[in-house]
Amino acid sequence: MIDWAELYRETCADLVRYLHRKVWDAERARDLAQEVFARALQHAARGHEPEHARAWLFSIAANLARDEAKMVLRRKRHLTLLQGAASEAVQPDASERIERAEREAAARAALEQLGERDREVLLLWDAGLSYPEIAAQTGLAAGAIGTTLARARRRLVEAHEALEARHVAH
């Protein structure tokens, strides 16, 4: 029997972090994390209790993030009125916030340069899943997770350094 309250306390922050790196909106990531648990609880109420609950939650999260990405694409099409909006006003007292946003943008850009599978494995590991759990979720062989992670980390660092170099050049 799964202690869902305990699982929530253990996993929710990891889920939010994982989802944030998928949808890039902290508020939305938090909503989605709760949505994940709501769905899981609903399934559990119907007698479907998974063997690996934590990995199962991340499966649901991956599906929700995929749906969210599609929705964002649709929404972008609707928000064309905002295109060409005036440049963002820079406030001197907001320099720290801007710097943080730049760091996040650079991390996001570097992550987006990874292959889908590499990125997924890296994010799942960072969210706290074990090698067997990542293998179960991605369909990779457990023995291939180390190699995939190594490649993903190397490419992430290279992409980030390339972006930084470009930024400095400008």
Add this chain to the structure above:
Amino acid sequence: MWHIDEGTLHAYLDDRDRGPAAGALDAGLRERVAQHLSECDVCTASLRLAERQRARAADILLAATPVIETPPFEAVQPMVGTTPIRPIPFPLPRRTGPRRAWMPLAWAASLMLAVGAGWMASLMWQGGEVQRAALEQPASAAGSAADRADAGAPMSPAAGGVVLAPAAGAPRMAEGAARPAGEGSDLRRAEAPRQEAKEEVAHADRLAPVAALSEQAAGNRVADTGAENRRVTAEDRGVTAERPRQFVARDPARDAAVIGGAMARVNAAAAAAAPQQVLAESPALGFAARSAEGGYPGDADVAWKTVSREEAERLLGAPLYLLAGAPISEIAAAPQASPALVRVRQRAEEGQIELVQWRAATGQAVGADVEKGVADAAAQKSAVDVAREARSQVVAPPAAPASAVVQPRLGRARDGGSVLSIPAATHPVILKAPPGINPALLITRIRQEG
């Protein structure tokens, strides 16, 4: 001499950091790797490189980590039962076929596209015929322009007013079609310039087939407007073309795809403990979202004076809508405007935002109030304004179906900031975000306390 591959080195490091729970290496392999590392300088150097890469990757990911505040588990439980069940495969199904197995069917899609384009072109051509007929009858065209405005269609930005999408276009259109001819002739006395009427009819005709097709494709005809309304006339097209497009969604409070849907569910739990109304939860999101394109009440030339929160809420007849977590820098009101406007300025992390709100008048069409207020302030009433104003006084707000959500429409304020109209539960609100910030992203944070 053999060397350890990069993947095994990373697995070794992961295993070392998280322990056996990581499941990265089995015990036997871990021992063999450790033994080899103690003997091989090449692999030890590779291990150092892998460690650096690992640490650097973790730093990069850390930069993409938000401040995480997780709500209590109790907030999730009320959501259970409101979430639509979907089968969740576990593990995720592997792809079995070739990645682009659908490619051979691309020709069929191209064929369908060509047929569809031809169909649309023929409809456009027919529209052109009607347009020519309309231009040959300028008097009736002028009447149709007035009727179109009368039917609650948005005003063109050039008219200098707020563009407001009707709460539910179809019922209004039905009303417009069923209205006696005498009322239409009254409106014609507004004497709209003949040339302007021609241009509007022509514009409407160009848009009409597209609007009709998009609605048909969406399967979202809100109300059957009757055979009379389906007549292909210049008037009818004028109404149809300006009707805001709608898309069908499930109950907004249960649909994660709707902005704020999940937030609404979370706050439903909190609402039980403290009386707090959440904007996103309100069925107002199921009504029309109005556009402030071409005008913004905050830009209107009205005299604002600072008031207390109590005074502002008295003017509104309801608690203020506020952006949660953002300190209030000013509450001002323009009580002499009609209707009285309240403006709240807050210092959000994104910059200063404004929430202009006003009391919704009973029995008036949604949007009539602010439209009137801004139009009065601008003191530029065209014939179209007069016609629309006349109608807003006599038509009760149509009952919008709870399942229909109108696409939010955004506009621009005078200073370049973006504005978003929100038909909230108790009264209408226009949110203005600073330049460069999308106000739609702030909508889930708007709440009503008290």
